[in-house]
Amino acid sequence: MTAIADLETPCVLIDLDRVEANLKKAQAFADAAGLKLRPHIKTHKLPRFAKRQLELGAVGITVQKLGEAEVMADAGIDDILLTFNIIGAAKLARLKALHQRVTIRVVADSAASVDGLAAAFTDPSHPLGVFIECDTGMGRCGVQSPEGALDLARRVLAAPGLKLAGLMTYPAAGKYRESAQWLADAKALFDREGIVLPEITTGGTPDIWHADEAGVATEYRPGTYIYMDRSQVAAGAASYDDCALTVLATVVSRPTENRIIIDAGSKTLTSDLLGLTGHGYVLGYPEARIVDLSEEHGTLDFSASASKPNIGDTIRIIPNHCCPVSNLFDVVNLVRGTELVETVPVAARGRVD
Template identity: 35%
Template sequence: MHEQEVDTPALLLDLDAFEANLDAMAAALAPTGAKLRAHTKTHKSPVIARLQMERGAVGQCVQKVAEAEVLAWGGIPDILVTNEVVGPRKLARLAALNSISRVGICVDDRGQVDAIAAAAQACGRRITVLVEIDVGGARCGVQPGPDAVALAQYIAASRHLIFGGIQAYQGSAQHIRAPEARAAAIDSAIGDARRTVEQLRQQGLACPIVGGAGTGTFAQEAASGVYTEIQAGSYAFMDADYARNQGAPPFRQSLFVLATVMSTAVPGVAVVDAGHKALPTDSGYPLVHGRPGLDYVGASDEHGKILLGDGAGPDCGEKLRLVPAHCDPTVDRYDWYVGVRKGRVECLWPVAARGAMA
């Protein structure tokens, strides 16, 4: 089947660009000593997770227990929930997964530690726990230094838990547009992580994992000598928001939403069948790929409005590739990836963790 025969809207994956991105990340990390623990919140697919691990990733990150379940059942052996998990049912599910995979978790509170220890004891499994520190995002995490050390000591004192290290992700820096400001934010995060690791060492606690980093800044954390695991996710696909960064990451756009022009009745306007339900707009509107002068300017539930430039516009029925503004929630809109190579459909991969939010 040719790409132009695919029914729309569809989640399109350009396999040549996608594979080049996986290879580029592996090559970039190889000389640094840092390892990739790729983030499943982006792709939500055990198939893609396995392809990343074939290229050297040591495991996968997730944000939700339900995502961890999909990966564990899909044969992924090493998973880290880079988030706090609250509630006995969710923790019981996480503990049970440790019978088939190694599934760790992050905490920023002693009460969370107690609850995880109880779930581990009930399941008869020891669970790896990382302390999340706030390195500038002001979202989750204890303060670096003494507060983090005290929580790590509390974890290490439990016979049901394993202290695994620290989580130090500066997510708010990923889309700082100016390279100098972005680098300064990450320098601060690296300093917080380095100081915490040193204070842990002084207290006799090894820190096996220092995890964090994202697609927008991974090279800096990887070169720091502090971070041991890089948790990038978007690098495999990219999106329009990352493309707006000055000094954008060295990856190709591989993820698209394929849309069909459904109306050209209004002069100067083309309407496509991909609106809010097909493309999230939290990070802006999508770009029209490879068609200069076409500007996606508005959306309703099932319609996308494209303004035409001075040149010839698309015909009714024509297919257009749209570049999502934010790849992660775009993927969660779809059941399948349509993998294409040189315009031909080569594979269909299920978005197995679609809707896995609990």
């Protein structure tokens, strides 16, 4: 077998045992909370892990873009929630093609979005499921009030080729209680109006261990939980020992006693800070700080670290945010301990549209 140490750097390592543990822990937690689990594949972008999530009990997957849905449908995955407004003729045509071959549902948060879907989907015998996207505190997409959700739901119900799938939200990290209250208020309003909400779906890894407090929600959509990362450790959702994705890098320069330059920069680790200071956590050197990234160089300050690597040594880094790291690599290396198991293409990488 190939040892990790023999891989060319920079590259991505995925610890299979940690992946398995993370998937099982979240599935068990969701089961105990009586929630369906619908993992977001944006983190791993790998059909094999999507299938493993389904094997372990997930009811389907979540994707963010049509291109991701197409890759996963091609891989044989049948139940897909696309949590993005689909706007415009070209994208509606792609959505129709997917709807012909798999179970796919989407979200809408405006009359314009619903009207576009209603014009494209007109067959009452095979309607498209549409969730109303709700802004429960994130400040991104979504209707702004339960009344807004009700109005938009009526618009979906009035379209013969659409069916109301329920409510969908992505809560702000740390605001799960406010989000749960918003959804509860909306559910009460829909109940009063006698409108059935088949599902109420929420998500987010930062608050995944509070999913049991999600109130009226019936489904949870975590993404990052499969790999975890430095931002999730900072949020209290994981420990470094849970982190399954690391970047393997080589020390290429040590211009001063404490300045170490590695061959991994923003083209590898991304510039995502997510509120953190520094660009990742260096395994084995807890006092090292990744102080700067250019595209191909990472600049590390080892002033506070008694132990320092030498030129040619490799180090492993837990990135701030693992999801966009997956998107930067054509392949990732699946490992077990210090051995390479398999190098696999990141099938849904770069599917931006």
